[in-house]
Amino acid sequence: MAPSGAAELARPRRSLAVRLLVSEYLVLALTAVYFVVMWLLVPAIATADTLLDILAAMMPLLVVSIGQTFVLIVAGIDLAAPSILAAASVVGASMMTGEGGFALFTGVPILVGIIAFLGMGLFIGLLNGICTTRLNMPPFIVTLSTMMFFSGFALFYTSALTDDGSSFGDLPSAFVAIGQGTVHGVPYSLGVAAVVMLVAHVTLSRTVFGQWLYAIGRNPRAAAISGVPVKRAVMWAFIISGLCGGVASILYTGRLETGTPVLGQRILLDIVGAAVIGGVSLFGGKGRVTWTLYGVLFLSVVDKGLQLLGLDLASVFAIKGLVILCAAVLDAVRHRLMLRG
Amino acid sequence: MDVNAAPFFTAQGLCKSFFGVQVLHDMAFSLRPGQVLGLVGENGSGKSTTMNIVGGVLPMDAGRMTIDGAEYRPRSPGEAEARGIAFIHQELNLFRNLSVAENLFIAGFPKLIKGLPFIDRAKVRARTQELLAAVDLDVAPNTPVSRLSQGERQLVEIAKALGANARIMIFDEPTTSLTTRETDRLFDIIGRLQRQGIAIIYISHILGDVMRLCDDIVVLRDGHLVGSAAKADMTIEKMITLMVGRTIDQMFPPRDPPVTLGGPVLEVRGLSQRGMVKDINLSLRAGEVLGISGLMGAGRSELARILFGMDPFESGEVSIGGTKVAALSPAACMDHGMAFLTEDRRAEGLMMEASIADNVALASLPKFGTTWARFIERTRLGDEVTRVSKAVQINARDLQRTLVKNLSGGNQQKAVIGKWLLHHPRVFILDEPTRGIDVGAKYEVYKIVNQLAAGGAGVLFISSEIEELTGMCDRILVMAHGEIRAEFPRTDFDREAILRAAMWHGLKESA
Numbered sequence: 057m058a059p060s061g062a063a064e065l066a067r068p069r070r071s072l073a074v075r076l077l078v079s080e081y082l083v084l085a086l087t088a089v090y091f092v093v094m095w096l097l098v099p100a101i102a103t104a105d106t107l108l109d110i111l112a113a114m115m116p117l118l119v120v121s122i123g124q125t126f127v128l129i130v131a132g133i134d135l136a137a138p139s140i141l142a143a144a145s146v147v148g149a150s151m152m153t154g155e156g157g158f159a160l161f162t163g164v165p166i167l168v169g170i171i172a173f174l175g176m177g178l179f180i181g182l183l184n185g186i187c188t189t190r191l192n193m194p195p196f197i198v199t200l201s202t203m204m205f206f207s208g209f210a211l212f213y214t215s216a217l218t219d220d221g222s223s224f225g226d227l228p229s230a231f232v233a234i235g236q237g238t239v240h241g242v243p244y245s246l247g248v249a250a251v252v253m254l255v256a257h258v259t260l261s262r263t264v265f266g267q268w269l270y271a272i273g274r275n276p277r278a279a280a281i282s283g284v285p286v287k288r289a290v291m292w293a294f295i296i297s298g299l300c301g302g303v304a305s306i307l308y309t310g311r312l313e314t315g316t317p318v319l320g321q322r323i324l325l326d327i328v329g330a331a332v333i334g335g336v337s338l339f340g341g342k343g344r345v346t347w348t349l350y351g352v353l354f355l356s357v358v359d360k361g362l363q364l365l366g367l368d369l370a371s372v373f374a375i376k377g378l379v380i381l382c383a384a385v386l387d388a389v390r391h392r393l394m395l396r397g
Numbered sequence: 398m399d400v401n402a403a404p405f406f407t408a409q410g411l412c413k414s415f416f417g418v419q420v421l422h423d424m425a426f427s428l429r430p431g432q433v434l435g436l437v438g439e440n441g442s443g444k445s446t447t448m449n450i451v452g453g454v455l456p457m458d459a460g461r462m463t464i465d466g467a468e469y470r471p472r473s474p475g476e477a478e479a480r481g482i483a484f485i486h487q488e489l490n491l492f493r494n495l496s497v498a499e500n501l502f503i504a505g506f507p508k509l510i511k512g513l514p515f516i517d518r519a520k521v522r523a524r525t526q527e528l529l530a531a532v533d534l535d536v537a538p539n540t541p542v543s544r545l546s547q548g549e550r551q552l553v554e555i556a557k558a559l560g561a562n563a564r565i566m567i568f569d570e571p572t573t574s575l576t577t578r579e580t581d582r583l584f585d586i587i588g589r590l591q592r593q594g595i596a597i598i599y600i601s602h603i604l605g606d607v608m609r610l611c612d613d614i615v616v617l618r619d620g621h622l623v624g625s626a627a628k629a630d631m632t633i634e635k636m637i638t639l640m641v642g643r644t645i646d647q648m649f650p651p652r653d654p655p656v657t658l659g660g661p662v663l664e665v666r667g668l669s670q671r672g673m674v675k676d677i678n679l680s681l682r683a684g685e686v687l688g689i690s691g692l693m694g695a696g697r698s699e700l701a702r703i704l705f706g707m708d709p710f711e712s713g714e715v716s717i718g719g720t721k722v723a724a725l726s727p728a729a730c731m732d733h734g735m736a737f738l739t740e741d742r743r744a745e746g747l748m749m750e751a752s753i754a755d756n757v758a759l760a761s762l763p764k765f766g767t768t769w770a771r772f773i774e775r776t777r778l779g780d781e782v783t784r785v786s787k788a789v790q791i792n793a794r795d796l797q798r799t800l801v802k803n804l805s806g807g808n809q810q811k812a813v814i815g816k817w818l819l820h821h822p823r824v825f826i827l828d829e830p831t832r833g834i835d836v837g838a839k840y841e842v843y844k845i846v847n848q849l850a851a852g853g854a855g856v857l858f859i860s861s862e863i864e865e866l867t868g869m870c871d872r873i874l875v876m877a878h879g880e881i882r883a884e885f886p887r888t889d890f891d892r893e894a895i896l897r898a899a900m901w902h903g904l905k906e907s908a
Contacts, residue, residue, distance in 0.1 A: 258772075262773060262775075263772055264762045264763055264771040265771060267759075267773065268762070271751075271759055274751050277744060277745045278744075278746055278747055278748055280727060281705070281745055281746075282727070282759045282760040282816065283727050283760055
């Protein structure tokens with residue numbers, strides 16, 4: 057019996073390039089390279105304002121992608137995330153504005169509004185969790201249908217309750233501040249996202265629950281036989297994804313100053329894509345909050361760079377697609393290198 | 398049948414190893430046209446391996462096969478089929494959603510015009526009727542296979558083999574799911590195939606059937622050919638003696654049977670589940686190693702899975718550690734101190750892509766996370782994982798980094814055992830704990846079992862190898878057809894009697 061540990065030590069030292077390629081910081085390095093290239097083309101990208109703008113803009117995406125990471129780790133997928141953003145946005149906003157204003161009478165409409173945001177996320181996450189674990193439906197189908205249903209619901213809700221039928225405006229300024237305000241130049245949204253990140257990171261890496269999630273993603277049968285409450289844990293993964301969607305929706309809605317049913321319409325691929333680019337596996341069992349952060353950072357910097365180049369929307373989509381494809385190819389190469397290792 | 402005809406198929410010196418364990422040594426046999434060759438042996442004796450080599454499913458490591466004097470070395474089942482070898486599987490390989498005719502021609506439909514993808518339906522129909530008539534199966538060609546009985550499906554497989562012009566047909570336990578009438582019909586058809594000059598290889602545990610059908614019989618044990626004779630020179634008694642063989646000494650660590658056993662740690666009363674197990678009663682005491690023997694499909698693993706709460710049961714009661722457990726589930730069983738090593742460690746025992754440490758920790762995580770947010774006490778967990786891994790002698794340099802997929806079978810099994818030892822089991826169910834691991838690792842697993850029993854745990858040891866059970870256990874229960882058929886205390890261990898009890902059904906059929 058050859059201990060495989062010996063083989064590991066005997067491995068020859070690799071070149072810097074190869075070591076970088078297999079490191080978990082690859083995406084971070086790619087971001088830096090892209091940033092430097094853009095800097096040469098449009099120096100404006102390196103100004104403090106732009107950098108802060110990038111940071112503020114990426115926070116909602118970061119929060120919702122962190123939620124997605126929990127579901128991906130148990131080998132699921134939550135396609136409903138964009139609809140959670142939209143449904144929470146309109147329901148939450150309707151509590152606070154003149155048009156809906158259901159919670160104005162309470163005197164604390166912002167608090168009720170925030171609870172409504174989180175409640176919508178919790179509810180949709182719970183529904184996804186129940187369908188996948190109690191009815192044994194595949195997460196892809198479950199979340200695809202809830203995505204359609206709640207996107208439609210958000211549009212219907214908005215057209216039924218607003219005069220122009222398109223959005224809830226006039227949000228209280230105290231609420232808008234959550235998405236836009238800063239303290240000493242640092243956006244509040246950064247603080248919110250940082251707290252979510254820290255809690256998620258500690259949950260995944262340090263708690264029994266986190267280890268259970270990884271075990272379920274790696275081998276659900278072995279996990280069940282080892283006493284892991286598989287169904288309960290998967291249910292919680294979906295609930296967490298829903299709650300993160302609620303929090304992200306608060307940040308987005310505050311940033312845009314309106315509750316809108318088209319919120320997050322185009323970002324489904326960004327949400328899943330950011331996590332996967334960062335290194336989270338679609339097959340489960342592998343992923344970290346920091347990896348998702350790198351992926352989100354990468355996508356956000358790419359977005360901003362293309363924007364600054366002054367390209368039209370069609371070109372931005374095409375180039376972004378290409379960049380993501382390149383990242384995926386690199387990932388495949390690196391996977392092969394790691395297997396060889 | 399022409400007894401004097403020359404063999405057209407020969408196999409010599411066939412060898413095969415899996416993960417460094419040789420499972421087939423120098424297997425040799427030959428076939429004449431119209432000959433029925435019986436192949437018998439215990440589970441794991443090498444019958445299936447031999448047939449998988451002949452059928453192109455597995456490549457041979459060494460040896461030579463010829464058909465009509467020409468070299469035969471199939472690289473795929475398709476190639477074996479093209480050379481005239483058909484495998485009638487235990488689990489039949491038909492598409493249930495397709496019709497009989499579609500199943501017969503799935504490999505290549507006759508076309509209306511050569512080169513164009515249009516199926517000649519009329520020809521398919523006519524040829525199907527012809528083939529079905531050859532096996533006496535009276536169903537319409539467009540009947541979906543899902544509507545046929547097990548026996549009828551088997552006849553469709555035979556018709557398919559006839560359609561492919563098979564010269565050798567391999568039957569692997571063909572009668573296990575057939576009624577008596579279907580079995581008689583199958584034997585008639587086999588006789589007819591034989592008269593057409595088709596050679597048959599017949600694998601079965603039902604020795605009476607083997608005696609009735611076969612012209613020659615080959616007996617395998619532990620991958621070795623131990624007997625080969627014409628029917629006239631063979632008896633059922635002789636087959637059993639050959640299958641069991643002699644003792645292999647020093648394979649098992651010395652074990653001093655405890656003078657006094659403790660109280661019962663597992664009690665099962667009247668446990669039944671239709672199609673799985675029937676009226677199981679057993680009692681396992683602290684410090685005891687209780688073996689369960691039986692053939693494949695006798696209900697041993699099914700019993701273990703029910704006991705660990707993975708499958709439901711209809712009636713009966715189970716007490717673990719003196720407490721009656723009404724709702725069995727893995728978590729409930731673990732709470733009462735039960736552990737279960739499944740027979741399939743890759744699919745059910747391990748997270749192959751995770752480290753040894755993660756695997757060993759898996760079942761005991763809640764014990765190391767008792768604070769409000771269930772933060773894991775990583776230092777204490779790491780120390781315990783290291784202690785257990787040392788105790789079971791997992792051979793790897795870095796427990797945190799080495800992935801279990803890179804370990805040998807023996808070390809993987811030790812990781813599963815380590816996972817359960819960390820949980821401090823009082824009842825440990827081991828289902829085929831030494832399957833697919835080398836002799837040295839087997840010895841180490843046996844030592845761990847002995848230590849566990851000496852430490853006061855009760856061990857339920859399920860194995861297909863009778864040698865292993867007689868070497869390790871204080872008592873052996875024999876299961877057949879979901880029931881416990883016999884019980885042997887250590888003083889009465891007799892391999893032949895155990896095998897006879899396991900084959901109870903087969904012997905009854907032959908009487």
